[in-house]
Amino acid sequence: MAPFNTLFRINNSITGTIMTGAMVVVAFLLFSGNVSTVHAGIVLYGFNCSATGFNSAVSSGSNHIASGNYSSISGGFENEARAFGTFIGAGGFNRAQGIGSFVGAGVSNNAIGGGSFVGAGVSNNAIGTGSFVGAGSNNTATGVYSYIGGGENNEASGSTSTIGGGEDNVAAGLDSTVSGGFDNEAGSERSTIGGGGRNVAASFDSTVSGGFFNMAAGAGSTVSGGVNNNATGAYSFIGGGDNNQATGENSIAMGKNANAEKDRSLVINLGNNEVSSKKDGEFLVNSDSFTLQIGKKKVTINKKNINKFKKLLKRGNRRLEEIPNQHEINKQVKEQQVIIEELHKQIEKQQKQIDELMNNFFA
Known part of the structure; x- marks a missing residue:
């Protein structure tokens, strides 16, 4: 049987069926200007739309292009689904260009990476493979499986x-996280910023x-909060406060102007002046007063009695120095044992002499 074409015109719409052997190509074009050119491409409704990819579809809207095989556009205006298996739900000027990419809605969003996703918003870009942008504006996910x-x-x-959100944040490291805030940067592997503003996590972990x-710039370093704090030593920690520096390895700074x-x-500064540690392993506390309480009894050390407390400690040290150490005690014990043994020998000798005198006396 020779191939044949059949065209029907109904109210300026065109329904075309082309049969060649066992191949069937169906296209529905409603309203003028719609184009469906490849096998089973469908434009159900709209104006000036084209479904040129194999099994592509445009449901409604205007000026859409579904050129990818198995691509689909549900509605909106001037959307483009250009790669295999892409989908655009609605909105305008959206582009789904990566294989299997998805744009839900919004305006001027781009899903470029394979399997990338943009939910909504304005001018968002999901560029990395498997990247995700939920919403918002001018967000860019370029890393593989990155998330905004x-x-x-x-x-x-x-x-x-x-x-997670916020404004002008950057997560540049592998597995890095910025939960929110503004102008924060997690720039290294597994670095984390919870929130706040203009914070930097610059080293791994x-x-x-x-x-x-x-700033947390040391490996494994932590800054809990506060303002203008810098933890640059490896595994250093700043609990909070203002203008603290933890530069030593495994060092801790708290309060204000503690270095x-x-x-x-460990440096805790509760005073107004800057204080710094001078020795490894030093525990330094600076405050206007220091109170020690056990049960209901307490004692307070302040600038009025600190000198007395210092003298008391020195006096206590002298008393401790007067007490011999264990080595001296052992030495003295041995010397006494030698003396005792010598006395025993002398007693035994005298006893023998007494026994001899007694024997001679009674003989």
Whole structure:
């Protein structure tokens, strides 16, 4: 049987059926200007739309292009689904260009990476493979499997990096996280920023929980909060406060203007002047007063009695120095034992002499 074509015109709409052997190609074009050119491409409704990919579909809207095989556009205006298995739900000027990519809605969003996702919002870009942008505006997820929940002007460039929201945040390290806030940067592997503003987690496993202008630059370092704190030593810790520095390895600084410069040093400054550790392993506390309480009894040391307390400690040290140490005690014990043994010998000798005299007397 020779191939044949049949065309029907109904109210300026065209329904075309083309049969060649066993191949069937069906296209439905409603309203003028719609185009469906490849096998089983469908434009159900709309204006100036085209479904040119194999098994592609445009449900409604205007000026859409579904050029990818198995691509689909549900509605909106001037959306483009250009790759295999792409989908655009609604909105306008959206582009789904990666294989299996998805744009739910919004305006001027781009899902470029394979399997990437943009839920909604304005001018969001999911570029990395498997990347995700939920909503917001001007967010960019370039890392593989990177995630941005929302917010504005955020960038997740590290692989499997995460930004929950906020503004102008950057998660650049592998597995790095910025939960929220603004102008925060988690720049190294597994670095984390909880929130706040203008904080930096610059080394691997470093953490800034919150606050402002804080930096955790040492490996495994932590700044819990506060303002202008810097934990640069490896595994250093700053609990909070203002203008504290933990530069020694495993050092801890708390309060205000506390500098834990030496390794394993702990500096707590509750006063107004800057204080710094001078020795490794030093525990330094600076305050206007220090109170020690056991039960209901307590004693307070302040600037009025600190000198007396110092003298008391010195006097106590002298008394301790007067007490011989264990080595001296052992030495004295041995000397006494020698003396006792010598006395025993003398007693035995005298006893023999007495016995001889008694025997001679009674003989």
